[in-house]
Amino acid sequence: MHTLLLPSDLLLSEGEQTLPDAQMHHLVTVLRAKLGDKVDLTDGCGHKRVAEISQLAKRSAAITFISDVEQVPPPAVEITLFQCIAKPARMDWLVEKAQELGVKRLVPIVSEFVQIKPKDSSVERWVRIAEAAITQCNSGYLMQIDAPHTWKEALLLFSEQPTLLTDLRETVRTCSSAINGMDSSVRKVGIIVGPEGDLSPAELEQAQAVGTIPVTLGTNILRVETAALYAISAVEEAFAQRK
Amino acid sequence: MHTLLLPSDLLLSEGEQTLPDAQMHHLVTVLRAKLGDKVDLTDGCGHKRVAEISQLAKRSAAITFISDVEQVPPPAVEITLFQCIAKPARMDWLVEKAQELGVKRLVPIVSEFVQIKPKDSSVERWVRIAEAAITQCNSGYLMQIDAPHTWKEALLLFSEQPTLLTDLRETVRTCSSAINGMDSSVRKVGIIVGPEGDLSPAELEQAQAVGTIPVTLGTNILRVETAALYAISAVEEAFAQRK
Numbered sequence: 001m002h003t004l005l006l007p008s009d010l011l012l013s014e015g016e017q018t019l020p021d022a023q024m025h026h027l028v029t030v031l032r033a034k035l036g037d038k039v040d041l042t043d044g045c046g047h048k049r050v051a052e053i054s055q056l057a058k059r060s061a062a063i064t065f066i067s068d069v070e071q072v073p074p075p076a077v078e079i080t081l082f083q084c085i086a087k088p089a090r091m092d093w094l095v096e097k098a099q100e101l102g103v104k105r106l107v108p109i110v111s112e113f114v115q116i117k118p119k120d121s122s123v124e125r126w127v128r129i130a131e132a133a134i135t136q137c138n139s140g141y142l143m144q145i146d147a148p149h150t151w152k153e154a155l156l157l158f159s160e161q162p163t164l165l166t167d168l169r170e171t172v173r174t175c176s177s178a179i180n181g182m183d184s185s186v187r188k189v190g191i192i193v194g195p196e197g198d199l200s201p202a203e204l205e206q207a208q209a210v211g212t213i214p215v216t217l218g219t220n221i222l223r224v225e226t227a228a229l230y231a232i233s234a235v236e237e238a239f240a241q242r243k
Numbered sequence: 244m245h246t247l248l249l250p251s252d253l254l255l256s257e258g259e260q261t262l263p264d265a266q267m268h269h270l271v272t273v274l275r276a277k278l279g280d281k282v283d284l285t286d287g288c289g290h291k292r293v294a295e296i297s298q299l300a301k302r303s304a305a306i307t308f309i310s311d312v313e314q315v316p317p318p319a320v321e322i323t324l325f326q327c328i329a330k331p332a333r334m335d336w337l338v339e340k341a342q343e344l345g346v347k348r349l350v351p352i353v354s355e356f357v358q359i360k361p362k363d364s365s366v367e368r369w370v371r372i373a374e375a376a377i378t379q380c381n382s383g384y385l386m387q388i389d390a391p392h393t394w395k396e397a398l399l400l401f402s403e404q405p406t407l408l409t410d411l412r413e414t415v416r417t418c419s420s421a422i423n424g425m426d427s428s429v430r431k432v433g434i435i436v437g438p439e440g441d442l443s444p445a446e447l448e449q450a451q452a453v454g455t456i457p458v459t460l461g462t463n464i465l466r467v468e469t470a471a472l473y474a475i476s477a478v479e480e481a482f483a484q485r486k
Contacts, residue, residue: 075462093336100469102461137463174483176419218345218479220380226343233476236461240417
């Protein structure tokens, strides 16, 4: 079945609805949908619905809802990934995977040893990747992607929730044991992942000074995107265990 | 520092050693090493050692060992990944990540809905990717990569160790709870990951009939390579917790 990301107001409306150009184009050109095809709809804000293509011309398409609005249960843990910006191919891949795994928010960070200067178009590209991934993984929640933060700006966000610091070599605490040590009311967790060149000693010190929790990701040296994925998986698995 | 994968007999020998052509080429052309540079050596079988480049000409290079042989402790769990063959770009990426995360053995499987016909060159490419990844992640163990197995052949291997079946939608058992339910003497775990088109109902039934353990990877639909990475991470994290 086709899946389409639709603005909330449209998904929550009633009656036959004309599709905006972008969605119409995606449906016709990318998904090659036909008149009468069923379409899974999500607004990326926790709503899903099923519709049928009720009109289809060269440059316009309309849908008719054939189900009620379904409220998707939120994930067991809201993860904010504080990701020092990696090289483009790895960062793109990481954005896709973070969306698939249901990360709530991605905060790209320009730390001292980040080698890439992010452009405005970088964020736009990441958003497009996340949008493509949400339709693929049939999730109800679109990952929020912030504009790039400086390290100083990011530091202020680390203490908004318990935040794991994955870039410190000396610790033996696992992600799971860090999660298990948290109060059972905790539902939000941050994860900090350094860039290819690691966080600087000063940055590591500053992160620890604001109360982040150093964790180990095992004995191997992982690439940036592998480290992020391992930590996300470990945190989600620990919360799945809690239920 | 440069890292080089070297045959065991060479790494375990004494005195000045001339490098085989492949390693010489890699050192000179890819790593652009210079006379006197230090090189981290691994044989992929659990041995590491440090050497210095003691001779360097256009078409030959020699090293002299400057450390004893170090025996790398084996990972807490030996994972065999039973991976139905995914599309090339995703499979390549998965091989890199599996090596980074220290998977012991990769068994590529041609199941019913696998869309790719593996060639001999596929396995050679995967081995090259794993070899490149081991030098990057500084691990001591090279992942063993089997020639592609038919589903029937693979079925015989599932019961050689407790094996998790990740492709079944109906279960609520997590990877961690499956691991925690195993005898504490267990050190080997298999993970089965289906292809883009999933395992067939008959294959799912056959896998369960030989005693594999269905597990959930969460509520989102994950791409093949994401599913593999999530399961590997969850299993390793559960074993790290056990220690």
